[in-house]
Amino acid sequence: MGAYIVRRLLLIIPTLMGIMVINFIIIQAAPGGPVEQMIAKLQGLQTGASSQIGGTLSSDSGSRSDVSSSSGGVNKYQGSRGLPPELIQHIEKMYGFDQPAYKRFLIMLKNYAVFDFGDSFYRDRSVIELIKEKLPVSISIGLWSTLIMYIISIPLGIRKAVKHGSSFDLYSSAVVIIGSSIPGFLFAIILVILFAGGNYLDWFPLRGLTSDNWDQLSAIERAFDYLWHICLPITAIVIGSFATLTMLTKNSFLDEINKQYVITARSKGLTDHQVLYKHVFRNAMLIVVAGLPAAFVSVFFGSSLLIEYIFSLDGLGLLGFESAINRDYPVVFATLYIFTLMGLMLKLVGDVMYVIIDPRIDFDSRKF
Numbered sequence: 001m002g003a004y005i006v007r008r009l010l011l012i013i014p015t016l017m018g019i020m021v022i023n024f025i026i027i028q029a030a031p032g033g034p035v036e037q038m039i040a041k042l043q044g045l046q047t048g049a050s051s052q053i054g055g056t057l058s059s060d061s062g063s064r065s066d067v068s069s070s071s072g073g074v075n076k077y078q079g080s081r082g083l084p085p086e087l088i089q090h091i092e093k094m095y096g097f098d099q100p101a102y103k104r105f106l107i108m109l110k111n112y113a114v115f116d117f118g119d120s121f122y123r124d125r126s127v128i129e130l131i132k133e134k135l136p137v138s139i140s141i142g143l144w145s146t147l148i149m150y151i152i153s154i155p156l157g158i159r160k161a162v163k164h165g166s167s168f169d170l171y172s173s174a175v176v177i178i179g180s181s182i183p184g185f186l187f188a189i190i191l192v193i194l195f196a197g198g199n200y201l202d203w204f205p206l207r208g209l210t211s212d213n214w215d216q217l218s219a220i221e222r223a224f225d226y227l228w229h230i231c232l233p234i235t236a237i238v239i240g241s242f243a244t245l246t247m248l249t250k251n252s253f254l255d256e257i258n259k260q261y262v263i264t265a266r267s268k269g270l271t272d273h274q275v276l277y278k279h280v281f282r283n284a285m286l287i288v289v290a291g292l293p294a295a296f297v298s299v300f301f302g303s304s305l306l307i308e309y310i311f312s313l314d315g316l317g318l319l320g321f322e323s324a325i326n327r328d329y330p331v332v333f334a335t336l337y338i339f340t341l342m343g344l345m346l347k348l349v350g351d352v353m354y355v356i357i358d359p360r361i362d363f364d365s366r367k368f
Contacts, residue, residue: 005348012344017109019340020333024105033327034095034121039088095121108333117334122326127334130319137209137315140230141307145237146292153242154288157249162276164254176243184240185306191232192310204232207312233311249288256284290353 117127305317323331
């Protein structure tokens with residue numbers, strides 16, 4: 001197992017670099033970068049989110065700055081009326097665009113290797129400070145959602161497998177299908193309307209993870225206040241995500257229950273409870289438990305953006321979205337780097353969990 005872990009750790013480096021290269025090329029090719037936005041502001045042009053996405057820069061008078069990109073990824077700006085070339089060069093140097101694209105990429109990788117992510121273009125703060133500030137929100141959403149999802153889905157999936165074909169299996173399957181067919185963000189909107197002062201009840205807060213008087217609360221009151229604030233966001237994510245894990249657990253147990261060793265165990269006089277939890281459970285839970293790191297990454301990075309937006313939670317998902325819209329490249333690439341690195345590391349943790357659950361698995365014989 002040790003040799004396999006070393007190979008996987010070494011494989012992380014080219015994988016991470018490949019992902020960064022592809023995203024660097026895509027982002028650099030997109031119009032509406034920081035230099036273009038600064039030129040537009042100096043010319044008195046309006047640059048909203050729609051113009052940034054579409055890459056058009058227009059003013060009330062209809063004038064437009066001509067922007068062209070070289071094959072190396074370095075933006076050159078010509079025809080900027082009223083702006084001297086020296087000023088444009090200064091702007092390019094200020095944002096680091098005076099260097100060729102490959103040099104900027106190599107410098108970025110060198111800094112990222114020591115976790116030096118630089119400063120945000122627009123927030124006057126270091127990227128690492130921004131990530132530390134937003135991280136508690138995203139960790140709260142991802143950790144609690146994954147934990148509750150497993151607490152609900154595993155017992156439910158086991159029960160459905162044991163009672164396969166019964167009325168319980170039928171009715172619970174209907175609930176699972178409904179949960180899987182409605183997106184989490186739609187459940188979030190429904191919860192806001194029903195319980196967060198939308199049109200009916202006003203039982204839960206709609207903003208932040210804590211109340212304004214957090215510093216004045218006791219330890220117990222802080223715990224309840226925190227749970228009070230995350231109740232609706234976590235509920236929305238769990239309802240929209242538990243269906244897949246439930247059916248995975250059920251199918252895994254059904255597959256094991258029908259195997260020959262289960263029939264042999266029953267023929268020896270073991271009870272159904274003993275067969276289920278002494279023989280079936282360990283084998284069936286292999287794929288479920290080993291997928292825990294991937295499930296956490298999926299909830300942490302995949303489901304947080306819309307939930308954070310709906311419940312006004314200032315987390316990493318919202319930070320990454322706003323940074324992409326504003327072309328805040330240091331924040332975009334730093335969050336991409338951290339998310340990708342965490343995903344690759346947690347994937348390795350999942351493989352290690354396979355071996356812990358079932359020592360018969362031998363990764364050392366594998367080449368990759």
